[in-house]
Amino acid sequence: MIETLSNADQASRTSPRLLPAVRMLWRDKFALAAAIFLLVAAGCAIFGHTFLSDAASSQNLRGRNSPPFSVEQGWLFILGADALGRPLLARIIVAARNTLMIAGGAVLCSMAVGAALGLVAGYTSKFVSQVIMRLADVIMSFPSLLLAVIVLYMLPPSVTNLVIVLAITRIPVYLRTTRAEVLEIRERMFVQAAKVMGASHLRIIFRHILPIVAPTLLTIATLDFAFVMLAESSLSFLGIGIQPPDITWGLMVSQGRPYLSTAWWLAFWPGLAIILTTLSLNLLSNWMRVALDPVQRWRLEGTSQNNSAETAND
Amino acid sequence: MTDHLLEVRDLSVRFHTAAGAVDAVKNVSWHLDRGETLAILGESGSGKSVSASAIMNLIDCPPGEVWKGEIIFEGRDLLKITAEEHRQLNGKRIAMIFQDPLSHLNPVYRVGWQIIETMTAHGRPAPAARQRALELIARVGIPDPEHAMTKFPHEFSGGQRQRLMIAMALMLKPDILIADEPTTALDVTIQAEVLALLRELQAETGMGLLLITHDLGVVAETADRVVVMNAGQVVETGTARQVYHNPQHPYTRKLIAAAPGKGEMRVGGSSRPPLLEARSVSKTYGDVPALKEANFTLHAGQTLAIVGESGSGKSTLARTILQLETPTGGEALWKGEDLFKMGRKQLFSLRRQMQMVFQDPTQSLNPRMSVFELISEAWAIHKDLVPKSQWRDRVADLLMQVGLHADHAQRYPHQFSGGQRQRIAIARALALEPELIVCDEAVSALDVSIQAQVIELLNRLRTELGIAFLFIAHDLPVVRDFADDVIVMQNGRIVEIGTARQIFNNPQQPYTRRLLAAGLEPDPDIQAARRKA
Incomplete structure (x- = not known):
């Protein structure tokens, strides 16, 4: 048992840091598939616009709502065409950029701000904590869609504004979770031990508390990703989000909704893209939670290390 | 059939884990007679609780698997009967009490209801159950x-909760x-009372008592016979006296030798300059005083122990000073x-x-x-202490110093056993080359033999490096072996200070005497003599 372990140690020491991560990814096939899908999606977001923006916006009224799985009009029509005869595949690829930018931006912003405020609220004095928590309550008690409508009515609808609005409405989720966890973790023994060593507050927060909170935040973030995508689509549906001819997956879903009974593919394919992205993020975050936790990591390293068996050799 | 009340024969239990099958117990056999107390003695991980769980049908299958053996109770094999038949026996014929009564009493129900439930669940009428509950609650000494x-449940103290659990177990x-x-x-004082209560109740009812423990003192106080277990196997069986005075198996010998409280006491008092002087240190939580006017002096290189029961303020004293x-x-x-009065910089x-070693190394080391x-x-x-280029070498040195290997540095805390983890915590404290180490129950969570090793390590560090220790413990024998001077605390107040010899040989205060008297000796003869006195 110990031999295998120290061998693994040596292996990880000699090879560059990235390699073990790839090997751990290889062992979890679901996470691997998820990672590949996300890479493809990211590729679409980066390059799609350059190659397909013309195809995605060229109307073809004779091909309105043409059904999927036929390549008579070219491979771009493999997923069918929308109400104006534009190829769905091209539109999904082009829409990836706006969708991922808005959802990713909003999730990252709300997570960063929420976690930071949560750490402050959990770690500092009761007064500061109360102020921050009541602010969070205000945001939570105000219907987020209404807030977004008001803000976007005043500001011009743009990607940046949309990101800001969506981020603000999601902050309380991260804030409350972080604060609750920090309140518990700060009383743990190893935080006390760090205090005895003379560790500064920043060190305690970033070295001892944040790494423990991070997996929870990451999991919430992946779930939130889907929520934000749908919230964006409802804003776009109301006409205060993304404006056509710009497109997002959420907007495509809501545009396809009137045709659900006659041409299901209009809403189905972009919906599938949303689901797959969320699912992939979820699988990947699940993998990351295990890979980043030294106690669990052995599950991905392949050495069948038993935690309890080692206690015998004291 | 046999005339034993309960007999376990060749019991083997295996747990199927992610890393393969682990044998928890192998070919374990013992028996229990009517009116007898049998102690199963063993350290953590020795499998001492597994056979009891098998009797009560508490082993989860899977991952557990009882693959061999039988448990005979009244001519029936408990491993073969159905779950329904088990329910008829559990609680009614065979009852169990646990280590932590708080987690085994349901916090949202009144205790009376819970105690009565044991009887009504087995189909007895409620008024009779209530009558019996009242009798028993009075019998176990609850006013x-x-x-x-x-x-x-939360309205009772720990000792009272354990008494209630006993009452509940005895209902039927x-x-x-x-x-x-x-x-x-x-x-300790509560422990002595609870053990005395168990002994009395056993004499009254004539039941067989199966006691699972790691504590030689508890064995000496209560047991007629002992089964010593190590690594899932029974290594020795015999009467408590036999096993203590004439242990046959090397493991038993090691276990008995490791029991603290037998060595030469250290000469207290120190002429070296004072390192730390506490003058009427006080601490109140809200309106509750936790520490009242504590005064003491700690000299360089001195080991000062603080003893007292839980809630006596001994940890608060150390934490306030740090x-x-x-x-x-x-x-x-x-x-x-x-x-x-110092500023933050100073x-x-x-x-x-001044560094600290905490009670539970599992919690005091960041798992990540x-x-x-x-x-x-x-x-x-x-x-400014150690330049970064030398970190690796210095860590290796420290690990060697506390008896670990240099290549352990790349591992994570969960890959070590409890004793090894406490060594890591000690190495971390030593990294800053402190003059004082505060040990807050640093060895309490460890098994006896591991405890002895860690104490030996601390002892070596004391002689080699001249470090002073503030040693907080509730375990008197350990303090007796290790400390120069002793502070006895009660209800947030220091009641007695003296050298180890003064405190242990000639205690002045009644509380100190009571504390010492309640401590259990590992020798059954001494314990029996004390009971008579």
């Missing part, structure tokens, strides 16, 4: 039974009572300067001179940091 029945007059570490979570709690009064002079530079990161963090905080 005002009528009123006690209407209270919730079981033939066998299984007690799994019944007093481990209790203070500034983990803000004091409400008094002063603590570190080499003549008041710690409580305090920071003094931090490294490797051993190297854990130990070198001290130098990342105090930057």
